[in-house]
Structure formats: C-alpha cells, structure tokens
Amino acid sequence: MARELTAAQRRVIGAAEPVTGRLRGSAAVLDRLVKLGFAFRHPRPPHDCFLTPAGQRARTAPPEPPASHEPGPAPRPAPDGVFAARTGEESEPPADPAARAREVRAAWQGLLELRRMTRADGDTARPCAWERAHLVRAAALALEAAGHVPGLAGRGGYVVRESPQPEAVEVRVAEPAGTEAGADRELALCAGALEAAGWQVSEHGDRRGRRVVIASPPRR
Incomplete structure (x- = not known):
C-alpha cells in the first residue's frame, strides 16, 4: 500500500508529530490518507487525524529506489527524524x-496530549493504547522525562527491556551500579517514576539475586 502514496502524502506523513502521530495537511490529503488506511480521524472535536500503525511504518520506511535495468549501489535509508526514547x-x-x-x-x-485525545474522559494520568503497543519505548520515555538517566550499554543508570511476563517491561540497574544499597535506591526511584506516570509496578529478584522492576500499563 505504501506505493500508492504521492509525494504530498509522504511529506504530510513525514511531518507527523513524533509521539502522537498527529498530522497536519490539506483536507484532501488527509482524507486520502484516511481512505488508504494510513491515518484515522479522531471522533472528538476538532477531529484531528493521527497515523495508524501502517502510517507509522510508512513514515519510518526508506523510499523505494526508482526502477532501473542496471544494477546500482544499494540505497541507504534516510534518517526518519522520529524521536526515540533511550532505553539504556x-x-x-x-x-x-x-x-x-x-x-x-x-x-x-x-x-500526555495523546492520552487526553484518545480517552473519552480526557484523563492524562493513565497510559493509553499507544503505550500498551510500545511498552519499552513508553516506559523509557516516562523514566527519561522524570529526570532519570539511562545506562550506556550496561554502564550506569538503568536499562529498560522487554519482560518475559506478557504486556510488561523489565527495568534493572545497569552494571556496574556502585553499592547494592545505591542500586536499590536507584531502582526504587525508577519504580516511583513509572508509578507516577500511571504504570503498575512491582519489584522482584532474578536468578542472580538482583532486584528488577516489572512494570505494565493497567487496563482500566
């Protein structure tokens, strides 16, 4: 379906707001994107358009190379400019x-605006459907927005990863993390930040005796 996009439609998709996926463009372009399944129109006024999962994929996909009978160098994907939460x-x-x-x-x-727009009661204190579909990115953003510093490939700070538990993420203090007491304090701060962002959190011990936080957005 991505091949049906015109240059104008691609420009609108590429300029979508990084997190919310809100689109700005002419009524004709937006209507066409809705019909193609790349966008949906919010039922509440002002009835803004947002990217669907297909639209998100179209935004991050590199443009297809022009047809040619002669082999050429492999195309290099262009940077998409989309904000990416740091996971550690x-x-x-x-x-x-x-x-x-x-x-x-x-x-x-x-x-927060996406939470407000996609909930009938406009509540921004609870995670929304986008967060449940992008658990690691959403949890990492909540932590970084609260002022916590992610680790660097296992050096200091925290790391957010997928959890073996369904619909949850795992947050652990990266290694080395100083004293055990310091690591526990840092992990508790991460748990508090996620809880303040509306997530359900619990602490557990792994097989090596290290503490980890399991967090998930509640379905309510």
Missing part, C-alpha cells in the same frame, strides 16, 4: 544533552 542499550550518550532534554520534554507533553 545505547552505546553513546546524547551529542547535545540540553537539546536532548528539550526533545524529551516535548515528547512527554505530546504523549
């Missing part, structure tokens, strides 16, 4: 910490 698996710190802090604040405000 990264190998390098942000190049500009101040700019990163601004991006995180904007992304968190966008997520």
